[in-house]
Amino acid sequence: MRYFLTLxxxxxxxxxxxxxxxxxxxxxxxxxxxxxxxxxGGGNLAGINPTTAxxxxxxxNYPQTEIAKRYNNYANIGGQYGLVFMFYTEGxxxxxxxxxxxxxxxxxxxxxWQETANTANSLKINYQHNTQFNYLEFPLTVQYxxxxxxxxxxxxxxxxxxxxxxxxxxIQRSGVDAASGSAGGFNNxxxxxxxxxxxxxxxxxxxxxxxxxxxxxxxxxxxxxxxxFGLNNIANTAxxxxxxxxxxxxxxxxxxxxxxxxxxxGFVFPLKFISKNYNSVN
Amino acid sequence: MKKFSNIPYIILLLAGWACDxxxxxxxxxxxxxxxxxxxxxxxxxYPLDVTQTTDDGFLILAEVKFDQAxxxxxxxxxxxxxxxxxxxxxxxxxxxxxxxxxxxxxxxxYFVCLDANTLASQLVPxxxxxxxxxxxxxxxxxxxLTVTQNDNELILLSFDNANNESVISTLTTDGxxxxxxxxxxxxxVDVEKPIIDHLTRNGPKLPFAVGKTSGDTYYFNGFYxxxxxxxxxxxxxxPTGVCQGQLSEGGISSVINLGGEDFAVGRFNFGANYLNxxxxxxxxxxxxxxxLGGNTFPEIEPGAKVKLSLWNDNxxxxxxxxxxxxxxxxxxNRTDGTIVGTAYLGSGNPYTFxxxxxxxxxxxxxxxxxxxxxxFPRVALFKRxxxxxxxxxx
Numbered sequence: 001m002r003y004f005l006t007l008x009x010x011x012x013x014x015x016x017x018x019x020x021x022x023x024x025x026x027x028x029x030x031x032x033x034x035x036x037x038x039x040x041g042g043g044n045l046a047g048i049n050p051t052t053a054x055x056x057x058x059x060x061n062y063p064q065t066e067i068a069k070r071y072n073n074y075a076n077i078g079g080q081y082g083l084v085f086m087f088y089t090e091g092x093x094x095x096x097x098x099x100x101x102x103x104x105x106x107x108x109x110x111x112x113w114q115e116t117a118n119t120a121n122s123l124k125i126n127y128q129h130n131t132q133f134n135y136l137e138f139p140l141t142v143q144y145x146x147x148x149x150x151x152x153x154x155x156x157x158x159x160x161x162x163x164x165x166x167x168x169x170x171i172q173r174s175g176v177d178a179a180s181g182s183a184g185g186f187n188n189x190x191x192x193x194x195x196x197x198x199x200x201x202x203x204x205x206x207x208x209x210x211x212x213x214x215x216x217x218x219x220x221x222x223x224x225x226x227x228x229f230g231l232n233n234i235a236n237t238a239x240x241x242x243x244x245x246x247x248x249x250x251x252x253x254x255x256x257x258x259x260x261x262x263x264x265x266g267f268v269f270p271l272k273f274i275s276k277n278y279n280s281v282n
Numbered sequence: 283m284k285k286f287s288n289i290p291y292i293i294l295l296l297a298g299w300a301c302d303x304x305x306x307x308x309x310x311x312x313x314x315x316x317x318x319x320x321x322x323x324x325x326x327x328y329p330l331d332v333t334q335t336t337d338d339g340f341l342i343l344a345e346v347k348f349d350q351a352x353x354x355x356x357x358x359x360x361x362x363x364x365x366x367x368x369x370x371x372x373x374x375x376x377x378x379x380x381x382x383x384x385x386x387x388x389x390x391x392y393f394v395c396l397d398a399n400t401l402a403s404q405l406v407p408x409x410x411x412x413x414x415x416x417x418x419x420x421x422x423x424x425x426x427l428t429v430t431q432n433d434n435e436l437i438l439l440s441f442d443n444a445n446n447e448s449v450i451s452t453l454t455t456d457g458x459x460x461x462x463x464x465x466x467x468x469x470x471v472d473v474e475k476p477i478i479d480h481l482t483r484n485g486p487k488l489p490f491a492v493g494k495t496s497g498d499t500y501y502f503n504g505f506y507x508x509x510x511x512x513x514x515x516x517x518x519x520x521p522t523g524v525c526q527g528q529l530s531e532g533g534i535s536s537v538i539n540l541g542g543e544d545f546a547v548g549r550f551n552f553g554a555n556y557l558n559x560x561x562x563x564x565x566x567x568x569x570x571x572x573x574l575g576g577n578t579f580p581e582i583e584p585g586a587k588v589k590l591s592l593w594n595d596n597x598x599x600x601x602x603x604x605x606x607x608x609x610x611x612x613x614x615n616r617t618d619g620t621i622v623g624t625a626y627l628g629s630g631n632p633y634t635f636x637x638x639x640x641x642x643x644x645x646x647x648x649x650x651x652x653x654x655x656x657x658f659p660r661v662a663l664f665k666r667x668x669x670x671x672x673x674x675x676x
Contacts, residue, residue, distance in 0.1 A: 054310075056315065056316065056317060057316070057317050057318075057319045057654075058316040058317065058318050058319070058361070058365060058366055058367050059318075059319050059320075059321070059367070060318050060319065060320045060359070060367060060370045061320050061321060061322065061370075062321050111319075111321075112321060113321050113322065113323045113658065114321060114322070114323055115322070115323035115324050116322050116323075116324060117324070121323055122323070123323070123655070125655065179323065200302040200303065200306050201302050202302050202303045204303065232303045232306075233303075233306060235306075236306065237306050237307060237308040238306070238308045238313070240308070240313075240314075241313050241314045241315040241664075241665075242313060242315075244315070245629060245630060246630070247315050247317075247628075247629070247630060247631075248629065248630020248631040248652075248654075249630070250317060250319070250654075252315075
């Protein structure tokens with residue numbers, strides 16, 4: 001939460017600074033501002049940063065690292081869509097972009113057993129876990145236009161707070177069961193279960209992005225490429241070993257932070273039309 | 283402006299949600315669940331008992347079963363306070379067939395097992411770090427069935443197959459028998475068979491128990507006069523009283539004395555399970571376990587192990603497992619016997635109840651058997667916090 005408050009203070013200072021400068025240079029500051037309303041959508045590639053690993057199995061005769069989770073980050077496409085509220089003044093734009101964010105993450109684990117006297121008698125199982133998170137996020141951003149032309153590249157920073165709406169996991173079990181008389185592999189039907197209890201509601205992070213906007217006339221088309229850096233542990237530590245439907249296969253949720261790259265296309269419309277020929281000022 | 287009147291509520295709601303970040307710090311030692319796995323295909327583990335050590339870790343007593351062996355091997359696991367393995371020791375043959383429960387006397391933990399060569403009972407010391415000491419022979423007593431602790435003495439129930447007797451003994455930790463009495467189980471192989479099946483793990487495990495009342499009367503739950511009975515003894519030639527079961531198909535599954543003739547029991551009768559947290563059993567007469575009544579609990583699996591303990595002097599906690607193989611805990615008010623709470627643990631795998639122990643932080647550690655991938659029997663340990671116990675027993 002303290003990161004979020006820091007971000008709000010930072011944005012407030014930025015706004016004040018912009019107004020101070022404006023009062024020196026312009027007689028009518030109203031003419032140099034603009035409000036925008038619009039929407040955006042796009043895709044993302046998410047990853048997990050595990051900070052502390054946890055295990056449901058405690059091995060008696062092999063290293064725990066053998067059953068560690070192997071994260072396959074930024075490999076699964078997710079998506080996001082939402083609304084844009086922006087305020088522009090003198091090259092700076094402050095934006096609030098509430099939206100639904102769908103993140104897909106992946107990790108896998110492997111475990112095996114082998115008979116001591118007959119090593120051909122073995123069982124090896126691989127579990128692939130694909131988790132989909134649905135968050136309602138409230139990003140607050142500030143961006144600076146590097147040019148003031150119709151095509152305006154910009155850079156931006158921000159922070160976001162998200163609320164977990166749903167989390168579901170699809171588990172694909174596969175392996176080789178030589179103990180049952182076959183060296184051939186097996187591939188079970190994937191199962192999907194709800195894992196919302198394994199994660200807390202809140203997601204807090206900071207973000208940085210680059211992008212460009214283009215004004216073909218009374219509309220701005222924006223394209224953002226950014227990175228969201230989750231700051232808090234999203235695993236529910238109270239439920240790690242309680243109400244865990246995956247405890248049976250040795251699963252215990254790692255302490256982790258959620259990260260993602262995103263690309264969003266947006267369409268925003270100016271709300272003030274104040275010039276003689278009814279073109280918007282922006 | 284009215285349309286913005288909800289904004290403060292939305293901000294408060296978001297702030298409320300955000301509180302879960304600050305609260306999301308649960309000590310890993312408070313609550314955990316562990317399954318102790320072995321990557322050897324042939325190893326099959328069956329848990330017996332758990333106790334907490336002075337470093338807040340745990341000592342787990344288990345047995346390992348092999349296809350070709352008559353008796354099970356003894357296995358001791360020492361964990362840290364988070365349930366992670368510190369040491370694990372499979373005791374060398376001929377030590378076999380450990381019987382619960384852990385006893386702690388003068389800072390040392392003890393369990394009893396069998397010398398598979400001589401069939402004599404052995405007392406095995408284990409220290410806080412899980413190091414297993416040299417076994418001490420227990421006065422030539424054969425086939426130990428169960429043991430418990432009474433202050434600094436051990437009370438052992440054993441089977442004398444030469445004389446077909448259930449033998450109750452009190453012992454010191456150096457193996458000296460201080461008191462002993464043997465009671466005939468009856469003649470014939472029919473009455474001996476359930477005991478042999480129990481010992482070789484080829485049949486149902488019977489709820490042997492042994493203990494002492496608040497007076498000087500001892501009791502054992504075992505075979506006497508052809509039936510599985512709760513037998514009261516002053517170490518004389520005949521018992522002072524008997525609460526008879528129904529051959530090996532009915533009797534007491536768990537018992538603790540609450541003072542005098544007041545008992546809390548679990549009992550079984552031809553597959554049905556009854557819990558009776560407040561009952562009276564005469565110490566000096568012959569009664570029947572079916573007269574004890576109690577509420578039937580159809581969800582408990584027939585033959586399931588039941589453990590019963592007193593919690594904070596006010597509540598009784600029963601631990602067992604359901605027909606769907608979940609661990610279940612029932613809390614009862616000691617005074618009037620009303621149920622105050624129920625809790626279930628374990629999902630995904632089948633879980634068979636083995637034992638529990640109360641922990642120093644006010645929580646509980648529950649030991650169970652599970653089966654990984656449906657085929658590898660393994661030991662599982664659940665740890666739950668004081669908050670959990672207070673919610674269960676209040």
